[in-house]
Amino acid sequence: MGKNVNLTCKVANLIFKNPVLTASGTFGYGVEYEKHLDLNKLGGFVVKGLSIKERSGNNPPRIVETPCGMLNAIGLQNIGVDRFLKEKLPKIAKFNTHIIANIYGTQIDEFLELAEKLNNAERISAIEVNVSCPNVRVGGMLFGKDPNMVFKLTSAIKKVSDKPIIIKLTPNVSDIVSIAKAAESAGADAVSLINTIAGMVIDVKSKKPVLFNKIGGLSGPAIYPVGVKMVYEVYHAVKIPVIGVGGIYSADIALQYMIAGAMLVEVGTANFVQPNITIEIIKGMEEYAKREGISNISDIIGSCCK
Amino acid sequence: MGKNVNLTCKVANLIFKNPVLTASGTFGYGVEYEKHLDLNKLGGFVVKGLSIKERSGNNPPRIVETPCGMLNAIGLQNIGVDRFLKEKLPKIAKFNTHIIANIYGTQIDEFLELAEKLNNAERISAIEVNVSCPNVRVGGMLFGKDPNMVFKLTSAIKKVSDKPIIIKLTPNVSDIVSIAKAAESAGADAVSLINTIAGMVIDVKSKKPVLFNKIGGLSGPAIYPVGVKMVYEVYHAVKIPVIGVGGIYSADIALQYMIAGAMLVEVGTANFVQPNITIEIIKGMEEYAKREGISNISDIIGSCCK
Amino acid sequence: MQLQIVSNKQVSKDTYLIKIDNPEVFDAYPGQFVMVRVNNYNYPLLRRPFSIYNLSNTIDLLYRKVGEGTSMLSLKKPGDSIDILGPLGNGFKIKSDKKLILIGGGIGIAPLCFLKKKIDERKMNCETYFGFNSKDEICVDYGNIATIDGSFGYKGNVVDMAIDKIEENSLIYACGPTIMLKKLALLCHEKKCNMEVSLESRMACGMGVCLGCAVETKNGMSLVCSDGPVFDYKDILWEKM
Amino acid sequence: MQLQIVSNKQVSKDTYLIKIDNPEVFDAYPGQFVMVRVNNYNYPLLRRPFSIYNLSNTIDLLYRKVGEGTSMLSLKKPGDSIDILGPLGNGFKIKSDKKLILIGGGIGIAPLCFLKKKIDERKMNCETYFGFNSKDEICVDYGNIATIDGSFGYKGNVVDMAIDKIEENSLIYACGPTIMLKKLALLCHEKKCNMEVSLESRMACGMGVCLGCAVETKNGMSLVCSDGPVFDYKDILWEKM
Numbered sequence A, B: 001m002g003k004n005v006n007l008t009c010k011v012a013n014l015i016f017k018n019p020v021l022t023a024s025g026t027f028g029y030g031v032e033y034e035k036h037l038d039l040n041k042l043g044g045f046v047v048k049g050l051s052i053k054e055r056s057g058n059n060p061p062r063i064v065e066t067p068c069g070m071l072n073a074i075g076l077q078n079i080g081v082d083r084f085l086k087e088k089l090p091k092i093a094k095f096n097t098h099i100i101a102n103i104y105g106t107q108i109d110e111f112l113e114l115a116e117k118l119n120n121a122e123r124i125s126a127i128e129v130n131v132s133c134p135n136v137r138v139g140g141m142l143f144g145k146d147p148n149m150v151f152k153l154t155s156a157i158k159k160v161s162d163k164p165i166i167i168k169l170t171p172n173v174s175d176i177v178s179i180a181k182a183a184e185s186a187g188a189d190a191v192s193l194i195n196t197i198a199g200m201v202i203d204v205k206s207k208k209p210v211l212f213n214k215i216g217g218l219s220g221p222a223i224y225p226v227g228v229k230m231v232y233e234v235y236h237a238v239k240i241p242v243i244g245v246g247g248i249y250s251a252d253i254a255l256q257y258m259i260a261g262a263m264l265v266e267v268g269t270a271n272f273v274q275p276n277i278t279i280e281i282i283k284g285m286e287e288y289a290k291r292e293g294i295s296n297i298s299d300i301i302g303s304c305c306k
Numbered sequence C, D: 001m002q003l004q005i006v007s008n009k010q011v012s013k014d015t016y017l018i019k020i021d022n023p024e025v026f027d028a029y030p031g032q033f034v035m036v037r038v039n040n041y042n043y044p045l046l047r048r049p050f051s052i053y054n055l056s057n058t059i060d061l062l063y064r065k066v067g068e069g070t071s072m073l074s075l076k077k078p079g080d081s082i083d084i085l086g087p088l089g090n091g092f093k094i095k096s097d098k099k100l101i102l103i104g105g106g107i108g109i110a111p112l113c114f115l116k117k118k119i120d121e122r123k124m125n126c127e128t129y130f131g132f133n134s135k136d137e138i139c140v141d142y143g144n145i146a147t148i149d150g151s152f153g154y155k156g157n158v159v160d161m162a163i164d165k166i167e168e169n170s171l172i173y174a175c176g177p178t179i180m181l182k183k184l185a186l187l188c189h190e191k192k193c194n195m196e197v198s199l200e201s202r203m204a205c206g207m208g209v210c211l212g213c214a215v216e217t218k219n220g221m222s223l224v225c226s227d228g229p230v231f232d233y234k235d236i237l238w239e240k241m
Ligand SMILES: Cc1cc2nc3c(=O)[nH]c(=O)nc-3n(C[C@H](O)[C@H](O)[C@H](O)COP(=O)(O)OP(=O)(O)OC[C@H]3O[C@@H](n4cnc5c(N)ncnc54)[C@H](O)[C@@H]3O)c2cc1C
Pocket: A064, A065, C033, C044, C046, C047, C048, C049, C050, C051, C052, C061, C062, C063, C064, C065, C066, C067, C068, C069, C070, C071, C107, C110, C111, C199, C200, C201, C202, C203, C224, C229
């Protein structure tokens, strides 16, 4: 048990001290969690989705609990990329961990403008492109469901950006493999999956959807088997690294994703329930590796069915 | 509170005494539940999926629990349509409720043969066509994900069958509305949705999927928001009745489906947990209607956002 | 923070008082809340927000059994451990130059009781008006009580009971059903007095990261958990509530 | 069936004995099991199968804490109610013309203890061999005991301890880890004796409708819940286990 486990993982040119990141929209801009955990211990964190202009998001109610899950329809409320770079980034720059910007636009041009603006931000390690937000009517969904659009968008962003580009995929599709392949062939450095699954909850008393936006995105423990299955399939179809997201709440689930093929994992909803869950997951991974005699955690990636 | 609530609902030429059915594969051939509930009280029950030949199904393990859900990969084990008609149907024929046959084939011809065989069985009220089983490699999935195939299959079955035809849709698609519309324009009498969501669970110790079949179908409370959302969308796109399935475990969830647009509901996994849950749901519906002053339960169908 | 339950008892109809062992580190202002993890597994998934009802060597929460989470909470026993996150949010600001009036409806009295204690500690005065549906719901042993059914005290709603006492120089602290707060907001507008209201909203994180608990204010979207739960009533877009 | 818990106590390492009030209607054969709903809400979703360990004015289950469900079960208190479904499945058949040998490994002793009681009631004889990993796991006060670490009784596994007693005329009743059962199956084959084994499998319904609990047998797929859990060892395809 004495020997240390090597938890580092590599995606594009980036070395992550461990495979555990936080998922966009579930970790604010990082600073909010400072008093709950040592952010330096994270593999990285993905900040709340950024758009060109500040967005006020959807009207409330925006969230509703479901069995072992929750629906959200935040509507990508955010302070806009400029204010992020000016006000937030300097505050988190001090942390010795990867900061990944998550971006969202309603048309290709907006994505490009965002990518360009982030290009000059030294502390941004990579850009995660949200092509799959189900809560915004224009754009979002269309991009993420159509391989051609994903190809076009990815190619365009790759042309303007020097940063590694991660395309974040929606699970609400017939064939996620074809979308992942489109991203890969357009030059994406990695794909992350899954974003939330579209869902709806109705208040039977008022006969209205609980969410103002009617439809929201399902996240949390309930969805992890769906994510693991998709990561497994995408891993076997593409050569670029796969980042696993969806329902991770313990080292066990994080490891399931890695064994299925994820190089890194992102923890989302679980941060709300237990703010330091990422630290617990990193510890649990280390213990697992020791117990199983694994010296490099990256050895387990995609080891399922080999 | 004195007045009785009218719970009857109509699909095609069939009158259901109440909107609560059991879902295929979760209620055996009916007889198994006899000692737990009075089957005469059900709106109807859908029997385990039938194929031409007896099928032994997938190797075990076939099920695994997940947060508020379960994965199954039974692989459509069944005794075959002939034995069903000879051995099982006579035993359930006595029940004063609708018996719906669920059928599955690997090619169109098989579906047709099944439909023809069932045509002569007087006690079969309708046929539910499973175009969406994720556990069988050949056929199944392809049919259900492609609107053209669904159109072709539905048209062909409608030609050979005098029974009302219900097409059961898979949620693992980019656009369930287009599939539902294809079924409708091919003459389907109703659509039922959702079947299970594809998922996978890995045992991190052995680094293997828990299920022998690797991938299984997610069912149970966890998935209900996904089903409600799809029923809502399909209801607004087609004129034929919609039957709601997926994660129903209480009157509240059943009512959410109906308010979203379901004419009938099917209860699946919840039968395993509480064998008489359907009776509880019917009671709960009645109480709701009384409380809210609704005299015909069918009045609430699709009442969401009106 | 895993803490031990000291006691958990029903105090009136569907209303429970839970006392949780208070580690020395824990201090809070009236109006602040905690996020309670009902079970140490994934069901129910989200934490439940509860206002601090009292704080001494125990952290006390007064809660009403309304759904699955609060039902489970009501079954917890002394000695069981419970995970709480907090104190969170911004509380009431006690002003000395105003006539202080506390108006609570139903379980909304919880944060006001803590406020009352702090006002008393400062040897200041305040008036308290608490409304319930009926006598069996009453869970406080002071103040002016109104019941909708007239089974105790003033018959009618608490706003009507308090209406004559509200003056331009009043500062109202209010918590309760939205309909009561709306009524009060109108009244404050008419009487040109001030009011701090504690709002409720569905919450996932309780700490300003999920953006789930938004309310519409004059300054755009505000977060109940981190901008509130106590707001100046003038900032709230009441017509949107 | 909602029943009251009479007691629920730890009896050895990670092993608990729960006694549940037995309504008069409830009778069962050794080898039968019940499906326990751990909580009366959706988590954990599925019922847990447990063999009947004893039956009198209480229904007794002996269980090992291995995961989330059994951990929750171990926290239940006397007076709490619990929902059980059963008795389910087919039990052991007691034959009078054989030399009866009970071989149990770990928590697998549970159904055998009930069987032993029934054999005793019929004034018949049987030999009992129970294996554990170590002394602290032992939860039975009779029989020949083997421990893997040798901390009590025979040092080694229970099959090796019993091997010399097995004859052609023996009828073995076995329950325990698959590896132990496989070893016994081989032995029975060699010694040309009979064996009834109680198998485990992941279950959803426990009553033959989900088809989830299949095992491969010489006659195709069989269901552990409704065809078993007790099988003639000759029917099982041991190489597939
Ligand atoms: C800042 C704040 C302070 C509060 N203080 C108290 C208090 O001191 N005493 C008390 O009894 N209640 C208080 N509440 C309300 C309390 O949080 C809810 O009654 C509780 O969450 C209901 O949980 P449940 O599982 O029983 O209900 P369910 O209806 O089953 O809950 C389903 C989901 O909806 C949420 N929800 C339901 N009702 C409310 C509500 N009124 N406000 C916010 N979320 C809700 C739940 O948190 C949960 O996520 C407060 C709410 C907020 C926002």
